[in-house]
Amino acid sequence: MEGQPSIWRRCLAHRSFVAGGSLTGVLVLTALVSLVWTPWNPIKQNLRERLVAPSWEHLLGTDQFGRDIFSIIMAGAQNSITVGVVSVSIGMTFGVALGLWASAKRGWTEELIMRASDFMYAFPAILLAIMLVATLGQGAINAIVAIGIFSIPVFARLTRGAANAIWAREFILAARAAGKGKLRITVEHVLPNIVSVLVVQITIQFALAILAEAALSFLGLGAQPPTPSWGRMLDETRSMIFINPWLAVYPGVAIAISVLGLNLLGDGLRDVIDPRLARKR
Amino acid sequence: MTDSDPQAGAGGADSTTVAVAKPAPVIDPSTVVAVHDVHKHYTLPRETLWRDPTLVHAVNGVTFTIEKGGSFGVVGESGCGKSTLARCVMGLETLTQGSVEFRGQNIHALPVEELRQLRRHFQMVFQDPFGSLDPRMKVARIVAEPIEALEDTKLDERRARVIEVLRAVGLKESDTDKYPHEFSGGQRQRIAIARALITRPALIVADEPVSALDVSVQAQVLNLLQDLQDEFGVTYLLISHDLAVVKFVCDEVAVMNEGVFVERGPTEEIFANPQHDYTKTLLAAVPQIGG
Numbered sequence: 001m002e003g004q005p006s007i008w009r010r011c012l013a014h015r016s017f018v019a020g021g022s023l024t025g026v027l028v029l030t031a032l033v034s035l036v037w038t039p040w041n042p043i044k045q046n047l048r049e050r051l052v053a054p055s056w057e058h059l060l061g062t063d064q065f066g067r068d069i070f071s072i073i074m075a076g077a078q079n080s081i082t083v084g085v086v087s088v089s090i091g092m093t094f095g096v097a098l099g100l101w102a103s104a105k106r107g108w109t110e111e112l113i114m115r116a117s118d119f120m121y122a123f124p125a126i127l128l129a130i131m132l133v134a135t136l137g138q139g140a141i142n143a144i145v146a147i148g149i150f151s152i153p154v155f156a157r158l159t160r161g162a163a164n165a166i167w168a169r170e171f172i173l174a175a176r177a178a179g180k181g182k183l184r185i186t187v188e189h190v191l192p193n194i195v196s197v198l199v200v201q202i203t204i205q206f207a208l209a210i211l212a213e214a215a216l217s218f219l220g221l222g223a224q225p226p227t228p229s230w231g232r233m234l235d236e237t238r239s240m241i242f243i244n245p246w247l248a249v250y251p252g253v254a255i256a257i258s259v260l261g262l263n264l265l266g267d268g269l270r271d272v273i274d275p276r277l278a279r280k281r
Numbered sequence: 282m283t284d285s286d287p288q289a290g291a292g293g294a295d296s297t298t299v300a301v302a303k304p305a306p307v308i309d310p311s312t313v314v315a316v317h318d319v320h321k322h323y324t325l326p327r328e329t330l331w332r333d334p335t336l337v338h339a340v341n342g343v344t345f346t347i348e349k350g351g352s353f354g355v356v357g358e359s360g361c362g363k364s365t366l367a368r369c370v371m372g373l374e375t376l377t378q379g380s381v382e383f384r385g386q387n388i389h390a391l392p393v394e395e396l397r398q399l400r401r402h403f404q405m406v407f408q409d410p411f412g413s414l415d416p417r418m419k420v421a422r423i424v425a426e427p428i429e430a431l432e433d434t435k436l437d438e439r440r441a442r443v444i445e446v447l448r449a450v451g452l453k454e455s456d457t458d459k460y461p462h463e464f465s466g467g468q469r470q471r472i473a474i475a476r477a478l479i480t481r482p483a484l485i486v487a488d489e490p491v492s493a494l495d496v497s498v499q500a501q502v503l504n505l506l507q508d509l510q511d512e513f514g515v516t517y518l519l520i521s522h523d524l525a526v527v528k529f530v531c532d533e534v535a536v537m538n539e540g541v542f543v544e545r546g547p548t549e550e551i552f553a554n555p556q557h558d559y560t561k562t563l564l565a566a567v568p569q570i571g572g
Contacts, residue, residue: 169412170407170408170409170412170413171412171413171414171415171416173368173373173407173413174405174407174413174414174426174473174476175415175426175430176373177371177373177400177404177405178400178404178426178427178430178431178476179397179398179400179401179427179430179431180426180430181393181397181430184430189415189417192415192417193415193416193417
């Protein structure tokens with residue numbers, strides 16, 4: 001491994017990483033800027049300026065309530081990012097913990113955890129989220145929790161698989177011979193060695209979470225009005241699709257760009273990180 | 282071979298695979314480790330539902346003792362169970378039968394926590410110097426692993442001991458902040474030896490410590506092992522497939538085949554006058570340079 005270019009160099013040389021990173025950067029930046037400034041108030045309606053065509057004043061025009069679309073899109077990024085961060089955190093925390101536990105314990109504990117997560121995995125994610133929201137009641141927080149829960153088995157499986165590979169390595173045996181217990185080995189050796197695999201999965205789950213939130217909001221099960229949300233924008237403009245089709249295109253493009261950006265970033269990260277892992281094995 | 286017949290394959294050797302029922306020998310205070318009739322069987326996954334799963338008899342009744350300051354070598358071809366034996370002696374595997382007594386304590390009967398504490402007195406060096414060091418840890422942490430896990434040492438004292446032990450194996454103080462991949466195979470094995478040495482153990486189990494290294498580096502590491510024995514009085518259990526390695530380091534040697542010792546005795550005697558057929562084959566198989 002001597003003489004390899006630094007990880008940053010390799011990242012910058014990777015096209016997917018650069019493209020995905022830039023798109024994701026734009027998404028994050030948009031959300032941050034919208035916290036302090038948007039061209040117009042994204043919530044305020046102005047019935048005298050309904051369905052205005054794009055102009056310098058309203059970059060993307062206005063919707064049927066006279067709200068500035070560009071501002072709603074900007075503010076909607078906040079919602080998507082919040083959903084992504086919170087739900088992925090939930091999924092990752094529980095999923096990784098379960099996966100590590102299964103991997104450290106083996107035997108019946110592992111079987112039980114993995115079969116339970118297979119059971120959850122077998123449901124289509126969106127269906128499961130709809131089911132959960134239907135039981136918990138609709139609303140932004142429940143949608144986030146539901147999305148988080150359906151990413152638990154994804155992380156659990158991935159973690160278990162990666163952790164099992166680490167447990168089979170000789171340095172784990174060396175750690176046991178050095179007098180370390182299972183908990184200590186998990187924290188000090190297993191977790192640091194699977195972080196790179198997890199980072200890739202995090203970006204991919206983040207994209208899926210944004211998509212899932214848009215779907216739930218589209219169905220009216222996610223963010224409630226007047227919180228700006230791309231999914232709900234799609235729903236609200238659905239009735240206008242023959243009058244002003246562009247209204248539905250904007251949020252759709254915003255969702256597509258975010259998801260594309262995160263997926264490219266994930267692919268790039270995998271390419272940059274994984275070959276090194278493969279060589280180490 | 283069945284497990285009710287541990288002497289099968291023991292042939293005409295001075296028999297070290299004694300009868301199963303015999304009680305564990307009385308421990309002499311100078312005895313560091315006493316291995317008594319150790320069996321280790323593995324169950325392979327079932328191939329069909331209708332037949333019992335296959336049992337692999339990796340170790341099939343092995344008995345030996347090592348005196349303080351001695352070095353005991355186990356040779357045999359790959360797959361003869363010698364690595365399993367090493368892990369059994371280290372308490373890293375559960376035994377199917379038998380006992381391993383370290384300074385008179387049966388390590389496989391000890392509660393988990395007590396065994397963990399006892400581990401500071403017996404450490405291990407592994408075969409693969411690329412696999413036995415965590416690639417994400419710096420040398421200082423790797424070498425300090427046993428004291429970090431087993432002792433309540435202050436940070437600066439820990440660092441002092443790491444440096445001391447690194448020097449003992451011929452590495453530098455500046456090496457503490459490097460990652461394992463920055464070292465060559467021989468240097469990595471020195472790191473692994475430093476880690477095994479840091480708790481000042483009475484016994485070091487070395488499983489093929491040089492077989493992954495270049496021949497020129499092998500000699501250096503073997504010399505190091507001998508120097509450390511002179512300096513710290515460690516006892517070695519050395520596992521190797523390489524007769525030359527065992528001949529160089531060990532004062533007593535056992536030849537292992539199919540899970541049992543077929544022959545055992547002082548090194549010179551075994552090499553000069555092998556009794557068992559398998560030993561003869563093994564010795565004859567060593568390539569002779571220059572005809």
